[in-house]
Amino acid sequence: MNTDTAGSPEAKGPDELPDIEDSDVEKAAQETPRGLPLRVLNLEKRFGGITAVDGVSFEVEEGSLTGLIGPNGAGKSTTFNCITGVHEADGGRVLFKGDDITGRKPYEIADRGLVRTFQIARELEEMTVLENLMLAPRGQIGEKLYRSVTPGLRGEVIEQETEIREEVWETLEFFEIDHLAEEYAGNLSGGQRKLLELARALMVDPDVLLLDEPFAGVNPSLEAKLLEQIHTLREEGYTFLLVEHDIDLIMENCEHIIVMHQGKLLAEGPPEEIRNNDRVIDAYLGEDI
Amino acid sequence: MSVGQRLWRAVPSSIKEDDKRLIIALLAGTYLLYAVSQVYLALMNNADVFPAVANSLQNLTFLIAVYAIMALALNLHWGYTGLFNIGIAGFMAVGVYSMSILAAPPGGSPPGFGLPVPIALIGALVITAIVGGIAALPALQLEADYLAIVTVGLSEIIRLVLNADYFSGTVTDPQSNSYNVVNLFGFKFGTGGGQGINTPTSSPASYLYGPSGDPNAIGELAYGIGVSLGVNNSVVNGFTYGMFLLLFVVTAYYVLLVRIGNSPFGRVLKAIREDELVAQSLGKDTRWVKIKVFMVGCALMGLGGILWQGSFGFVNPNTFRPIVTFYIFTALIVGGSGSNTGSVVGGAVFAAFLFEGPRQLARVVEAAMGGLLITVSGPGASLPSPNNFYVAFSTLDPLGWLGYTIGNISSLRFILLGVVLVYMMQNRSEGLLGHRKEIAASVDLSERKGNVAPTDGGETNE
Numbered sequence: 189m190n191t192d193t194a195g196s197p198e199a200k201g202p203d204e205l206p207d208i209e210d211s212d213v214e215k216a217a218q219e220t221p222r223g224l225p226l227r228v229l230n231l232e233k234r235f236g237g238i239t240a241v242d243g244v245s246f247e248v249e250e251g252s253l254t255g256l257i258g259p260n261g262a263g264k265s266t267t268f269n270c271i272t273g274v275h276e277a278d279g280g281r282v283l284f285k286g287d288d289i290t291g292r293k294p295y296e297i298a299d300r301g302l303v304r305t306f307q308i309a310r311e312l313e314e315m316t317v318l319e320n321l322m323l324a325p326r327g328q329i330g331e332k333l334y335r336s337v338t339p340g341l342r343g344e345v346i347e348q349e350t351e352i353r354e355e356v357w358e359t360l361e362f363f364e365i366d367h368l369a370e371e372y373a374g375n376l377s378g379g380q381r382k383l384l385e386l387a388r389a390l391m392v393d394p395d396v397l398l399l400d401e402p403f404a405g406v407n408p409s410l411e412a413k414l415l416e417q418i419h420t421l422r423e424e425g426y427t428f429l430l431v432e433h434d435i436d437l438i439m440e441n442c443e444h445i446i447v448m449h450q451g452k453l454l455a456e457g458p459p460e461e462i463r464n465n466d467r468v469i470d471a472y473l474g475e476d477i
Numbered sequence: 478m479s480v481g482q483r484l485w486r487a488v489p490s491s492i493k494e495d496d497k498r499l500i501i502a503l504l505a506g507t508y509l510l511y512a513v514s515q516v517y518l519a520l521m522n523n524a525d526v527f528p529a530v531a532n533s534l535q536n537l538t539f540l541i542a543v544y545a546i547m548a549l550a551l552n553l554h555w556g557y558t559g560l561f562n563i564g565i566a567g568f569m570a571v572g573v574y575s576m577s578i579l580a581a582p583p584g585g586s587p588p589g590f591g592l593p594v595p596i597a598l599i600g601a602l603v604i605t606a607i608v609g610g611i612a613a614l615p616a617l618q619l620e621a622d623y624l625a626i627v628t629v630g631l632s633e634i635i636r637l638v639l640n641a642d643y644f645s646g647t648v649t650d651p652q653s654n655s656y657n658v659v660n661l662f663g664f665k666f667g668t669g670g671g672q673g674i675n676t677p678t679s680s681p682a683s684y685l686y687g688p689s690g691d692p693n694a695i696g697e698l699a700y701g702i703g704v705s706l707g708v709n710n711s712v713v714n715g716f717t718y719g720m721f722l723l724l725f726v727v728t729a730y731y732v733l734l735v736r737i738g739n740s741p742f743g744r745v746l747k748a749i750r751e752d753e754l755v756a757q758s759l760g761k762d763t764r765w766v767k768i769k770v771f772m773v774g775c776a777l778m779g780l781g782g783i784l785w786q787g788s789f790g791f792v793n794p795n796t797f798r799p800i801v802t803f804y805i806f807t808a809l810i811v812g813g814s815g816s817n818t819g820s821v822v823g824g825a826v827f828a829a830f831l832f833e834g835p836r837q838l839a840r841v842v843e844a845a846m847g848g849l850l851i852t853v854s855g856p857g858a859s860l861p862s863p864n865n866f867y868v869a870f871s872t873l874d875p876l877g878w879l880g881y882t883i884g885n886i887s888s889l890r891f892i893l894l895g896v897v898l899v900y901m902m903q904n905r906s907e908g909l910l911g912h913r914k915e916i917a918a919s920v921d922l923s924e925r926k927g928n929v930a931p932t933d934g935g936e937t938n939e
C-alpha cells in the first residue's frame with residue numbers, strides 16, 4: 189500500500205505533503221521544518237555494573253518514521269523503557285511535546301500521547317481481542333467507578349462505549365483480524381499478537397508510537413502488510429520510532445536512522461549516510477553491506 | 478471427571494446457557510437432595526418430618542447465602558483484579574466489630590458509641606474501607622506477593638488486637654488497676670477482648686416480624702403459619718433471614734459486581750490482573766484503581782461479615798481465624814474465579830457439598846448402617862465408634878473404619894477440602910464456571926451499527 193498511496197494524490201493532514209515519490213518525501217521531510225515531539229537528552233541507565241544506555245541523545249521528527257538499530261544488547265529496549273517510564277533513568281532528560289517527562293509514570297506518559305509496544309508481545313491473555321482494544325482509548329468516562337455503577341450516569345458510558353466499539357471494529361478490519369474478535373488474546377499466534385499489540389497501541393490514538401521490533405516472528409507477507417499500515421498511518425500524521433534488526437527493512441522504510449552500540453549513540457542520519465558510515469560498518473553492519 | 482461430565486451433559490442446554498436458570502436449578506436440586514435426605518433421617522430417628530426438613534433447609538439457605546456473598550466480594554479482588562487478599566477474615570472482623578462498637582450503649586460493658594443501627598452499619602462499612610485502603614496503600618505499590626503477606630498479617634493482627642485484654646473495655650471503673658477502656662479523643666469504647674462482644678441484633682428477622690415476645694401483624698402471620706406446620710419461631714426467623722440474604726443481598730451483590738465488571742472500569746481491573754504494565758502503558762492509572770477497588774471490596778467483605786457473623790447477637794475474635802478466608806477462597810475457586818455467576822455457584826456448592834455435605838452424608842450413612850445392623854444382628858446393634866485412629870485402624874474391621882470416619886467427619890472434612898482444591902487446581906483450574914466469557918464492557922461488543930457479519934472479512938484472508 190505504500191507504493192499505492194505514494195503514487196495516488198492522497199496526502200492528508202495539515203502538513204502539505206507534496207504528491208511525490210518516496211525519495212522525494214525524504215527530501216521534503218528534511219527541508220520542511222517540523223516539530224520535534226520527542227527529544228532525548230543524555231539519557232543514562234545502569235544495571236549494576238552494566239551501563240545499558242550511556243549518554244544517548246536524539247530527536248524524533250514529527251510525522252517521521254525513524255529507525256533505531258543496533259546489535260543485540262545495544263540498549264535499544266532499555267532506551268524505550270526509560271523514555272516510557274518503565275525504568276527510571278539514572279541521568280538525562282526526556283522531552284515530549286515540549287514537556288519534561290523524565291521520571292513520570294508510564295500511565296502519565298501514555299496519557300500524553302506517547303505509546304509503546306513491547307519487544308515480546310504482552311497480551312492481556314484472558315481478555316478477548318475486542319476487550320483488548322476496548323481497553324485502550326483514552327478519556328473513557330466509564331473508567332470512573334461511580335459512573336459505571338450509578339444507574340442514572342450509565343447512559344453516557346454506554347453511549348461512549350458504543351462509539352468506541354465502532355472504532356474498534358474499524359481498527360480490527362484495518363488490521364484484518366476482525367475474524368479473531370471474540371477470541372481470547374492468549375489463543376492468538378505470535379504474528380497475530382504483534383498485530384493486536386500494534387492495533388491496541390493505535391487505539392490509544394497517540395501522537396508518537398515507539399515500536400520495539402514489531403516484525404519479530406512475523407511472516408514476510410504479514411510483515412509487508414504491517415509496514416503498509418505503518419506508512420498509511422504515518423501519512424495520517426502519526427510519528428513512529430521503530431526498533432528493528434532487519435537492516436534492509438530499516439534502510440528502505442525509514443527516512444532517519446539512529447544507530448546504537450554498547451549503550452552509546454554511534455551514528456545518526458538518513459539511510460545513505462548510515463550505509464556509508466565507517467563506524468557503523470565496523471560495529472554493526474560488517475560484511476552485510 | 479467422567480461422571481461429572483456426563484452429569485453436566487445431562488443438564489438441558491436451556492438451563493446451562495442462562496445464568497439465572499442455572500443458579501435456580503442448582504439451588505432447587507440441592508434443596509431437593511437435602512429435603513429427601515432429611516426426610517429419611519427423620520423417619521429413621523422417629524422425628525417429625527416437616528420441622529426437621531425446615532430446620533435443615535434454613536441452615537442450608539443461610540450458609541449458601543453467606544458463602545455466595547463472600548465469594549462475590551472476593552471475586553472483585555481476586556477474580557477480577559488479581560489482588561491476592563488473604564485477609565478476608567480480618568476485614569470481616571473489622572466490619573462486625575466496628576458495627577458492634579458503634580452501636581453499643583455508652584454505659585455498657587464494654588462501652589460503645591450508642592449510634593442507631595443503620596448509622597453504625599454505614600460507619601462500619603466506611604471504617605472497613607478505610608482499613609482496607611490503609612493496608613493497600615503501601616502493599617499495592619509493591620509486587621503482588623506483598624499484598625498477600627500484608628493482608629494475612631493484618632488479619633491476624635486484627636484478631637489478636639480484638640482478643641487482647643488491654644482494649645477490651647470490660648473493666649469500666651477508672652479507679653481499677655485493670656481499667657481497660659480505650660479512650661480515643663474522649664470517646665470511650667472497648668472490644669470485649671477474648672470474651673467477645675454483643676452485636677446489635679441477635680435476630681435480624683425481628684426487623685420484619687417485631688420483637689420476639691410481641692410480634693407485629695406480619696410476625697403473627699408468619700409464626701402462625703409456622704405453628705400450623707409444626708415449626709417453631711426460631712426456624713421461621715432463620716428461614717426468613719436466610720431467604721432475605723439469598724434473594725436480596727446476594728442479588729444486590731451480584732448486580733453491583735456485574736455492573737462494576739461489565740464496564741470500562743471492569744476492563745481496567747481485568748487488565749491489571751492480566752498484565753499491569755500493559756494497562757499502565759495504555760495510560761491507565763492502575764495504582765489508584767487498585768486502591769479504589771480494594772477499598773470497595775473490603776467494604777463488601779465487612780458487610781458480608783456483619784450479615785453473617787454479626788447476625789447471631791454475639792461474636793468473639795476466634796470467629797475470624799484464617800480458616801474462614803480459606804473457606805471463602807475455596808468457594809470462589811470451586812465456582813470459578815473471575816465469574817460472578819461462578820462465585821454464586823461456588824458459594825452454593827461449597828456450602829451444600831463441601832462444608833455441610835460431608836456431615837449430612839455421615840448422618841445419612843450412620844442412620845442407614847444403624848438400620849441395617851439392627852435388621853442383621855438384632856436390636857441394640859450399632860456402628861462401633863473407636864476412640865482414635867490407631868484403635869480404629871488396628872481393629873481391621875471395615876465397620877470400625879466407617880464408624881471412625883463418621884464420628885470424625887468434621888475434621889476429615891479438611892482432607893476432603895484439600896483433595897478437592899488440589900483436584901480443581903490440576904484438572905479444572907478455571908473452576909466450575911470459570912470458562913464463561915463475562916465480557917468487560919457495558920455494551921455487547923460483537924454487535925455493531927454497521928451490521929457487517931464479523932466473519933466475512935476474516936475468511937477471505939485466511
Ligand SMILES: Nc1ncnc2c1ncn2[C@@H]1O[C@H](COP(=O)(O)OP(=O)(O)OP(=O)(O)O)[C@@H](O)[C@H]1O
Nearest residue numbers: 235238240258259260261262263264265266267307
Ligand atoms: N532489567 C534489566 N536488568 C539488568 N540488565 C538489563 C535489564 N534490561 C536490560 N539489561 C541489560 O542492558 C543491556 C541492553 O539491553 P537491551 O534490552 O536494551 O538491548 P537491546 O538493544 O534491546 O537488544 P536486543 O536487540 O537483543 O533486543 C543488556 O546488556 C542487558 O543485559
Ligand SMILES: [Mg+2]
Nearest residue numbers: 264265266307
Ligand atoms: Mg530489545
